Amino acid sequence: MNFDFTEEQKIFQDSIRRFALKEMAPLVEEAEETKTFPLELFPKMGAQGYLCVTYEEKYGGAGADKVCDAIINLEIGRISMGFSASLSSQMLSTFPVKVFGSEEQKDKYFPFAISGEKTFAFGMTEPNAGSDSANIETTAKRDGGSYVIKGTKMFVTNGPFADYITISASTDRSRGIKGIAIFIVDKDAPGLKNMGKLEKMGLHCAETGEIVFEDCRVSEECLIGPPEGGFPGLMEALNESRVLCGGNDCRGSTGRF
Ligand SMILES: Cc1cc2nc3c(=O)[nH]c(=O)nc-3n(C[C@H](O)[C@H](O)[C@H](O)COP(=O)(O)OP(=O)(O)OC[C@H]3O[C@@H](n4cnc5c(N)ncnc54)[C@H](O)[C@@H]3O)c2cc1C
Structure with missing residues (x-):
C-alpha cells in the first residue's frame, strides 16, 4: 500500500x-x-x-x-x-x-x-462527565415549541468566544445513552452564561471555557437530529x-x- x-x-x-x-x-x-x-x-x-x-x-x-x-x-x-x-x-x-x-x-x-x-464550539464534557461522555447531567426539557436546557459544559475549546455551541443534552435521563440529543445553541440564547476562559497548563492560545445553561430556552429548530438517539452523531x-x-x-x- x-x-x-x-x-x-x-x-x-x-x-x-x-x-x-x-x-x-x-x-x-x-x-x-x-x-x-x-x-x-x-x-x-x-x-x-x-x-x-x-x-x-x-x-x-x-x-x-x-x-x-x-x-x-x-x-x-x-x-x-x-x-x-x-x-x-x-x-x-x-x-x-x-x-x-x-x-x-x-x-x-x-x-x-x-x-x-x-465561530463554533463543541460542548460535550461536563464537571462530572469526561471520558464517560454518555453520563451527562445536562437536560433539555421540551416546552411547547422550545427546549429548556439546564446544565454545565466544561473545557469547551472556543467556548469563550464562539457564536454557536453544539452540545449534548439528555431529553430523557431514564433512557441513559439513548436519551441524549444534540442542540446547537446561539451564544445569545436567554439563560446561556459564558463563564469565560479557564486556566490550562499549555495550548494557551486555544481558549477553553465553561458554559452554564440556566433554564436556557432554545427553539426546537436548534435540535440537530432526533430528540433521542443523538449520541452516535457526537461519536x-x-x-x-x-x-x-x-x-x-x-x-x-x-x-x-
Ligand atoms: C485542551 C483541552 C481541550 C478540550 N476541549 C474540549 C471541547 O472542545 N469540548 C469538550 O466537550 N471537551 C473538551 N475537552 C475535555 C476532554 O474531552 C476531557 O478532558 C476528556 O474527555 C477527559 O475527561 P476528564 O478530563 O473529565 O477526565 P476523566 O474522564 O476524569 O479521566 C481522568 C483519567 O482517568 C482515566 N479514566 C477515565 N475513565 C476510566 C476508566 N473507566 N478506566 C480507566 N481509566 C479511566 C482517563 O484515561 C484519565 O487518565 C478538552 C480538554 C482539554 C485538555
Missing part, C-alpha cells in the same frame, strides 16, 4: 504550509502570552477554503478528502497546536449537522462555518476529529524538535 501523498495533496500541503508560515507564525507568541486566540484567523482560513475543507461545494466548501483535512492540521500544528485545536473545532462542532441536520440547518450553519464568519464527529488531532499532535511534535 502506498501512503505517499498524491501530487495534488503535495501541492495542497505546500499552499497551507506557506499560509501558516506567513499568516500564523508571526501571531503565535503574542497569542500564547495573552492567552487569546487571534479571531481574524477564522475568516482568513475561510477565504482560502481551509475551514471544514471536506464540506460540499454547494455550501461553499472545498469538497476535499480527509487526507487534505489532516494535512491542514499537520501544517498548522507545526506552527501552533493551539491554533490547530481551535480552528479544527469549527469542523468538530458542525459535523453533527452533517450527520443528522436537515437541509435547512445545513444551509443555515455551513456557509458561516466554512467562511469563518461565525461520528469525534471520530472525524481524532484524525485531525493525530495530524496536529504528530506535526506539533516535529515542529517542537
Whole structure:
C-alpha cells in the first residue's frame, strides 16, 4: 500500500504550509502570552477554503478528502497546536449537522462555518462527565415549541468566544445513552452564561471555557437530529476529529524538535 501523498495533496500541503508560515507564525507568541486566540484567523482560513475543507461545494466548501483535512492540521500544528485545536473545532462542532441536520440547518450553519464568519464550539464534557461522555447531567426539557436546557459544559475549546455551541443534552435521563440529543445553541440564547476562559497548563492560545445553561430556552429548530438517539452523531464527529488531532499532535511534535 502506498501512503505517499498524491501530487495534488503535495501541492495542497505546500499552499497551507506557506499560509501558516506567513499568516500564523508571526501571531503565535503574542497569542500564547495573552492567552487569546487571534479571531481574524477564522475568516482568513475561510477565504482560502481551509475551514471544514471536506464540506460540499454547494455550501461553499472545498469538497476535499480527509487526507487534505489532516494535512491542514499537520501544517498548522507545526506552527501552533493551539491554533490547530481551535480552528479544527469549527469542523468538530458542525459535523453533527452533517450527520443528522436537515437541509435547512445545513444551509443555515455551513456557509458561516466554512467562511469563518461565525465561530463554533463543541460542548460535550461536563464537571462530572469526561471520558464517560454518555453520563451527562445536562437536560433539555421540551416546552411547547422550545427546549429548556439546564446544565454545565466544561473545557469547551472556543467556548469563550464562539457564536454557536453544539452540545449534548439528555431529553430523557431514564433512557441513559439513548436519551441524549444534540442542540446547537446561539451564544445569545436567554439563560446561556459564558463563564469565560479557564486556566490550562499549555495550548494557551486555544481558549477553553465553561458554559452554564440556566433554564436556557432554545427553539426546537436548534435540535440537530432526533430528540433521542443523538449520541452516535457526537461519536461520528469525534471520530472525524481524532484524525485531525493525530495530524496536529504528530506535526506539533516535529515542529517542537
Ligand atoms: C485542551 C483541552 C481541550 C478540550 N476541549 C474540549 C471541547 O472542545 N469540548 C469538550 O466537550 N471537551 C473538551 N475537552 C475535555 C476532554 O474531552 C476531557 O478532558 C476528556 O474527555 C477527559 O475527561 P476528564 O478530563 O473529565 O477526565 P476523566 O474522564 O476524569 O479521566 C481522568 C483519567 O482517568 C482515566 N479514566 C477515565 N475513565 C476510566 C476508566 N473507566 N478506566 C480507566 N481509566 C479511566 C482517563 O484515561 C484519565 O487518565 C478538552 C480538554 C482539554 C485538555
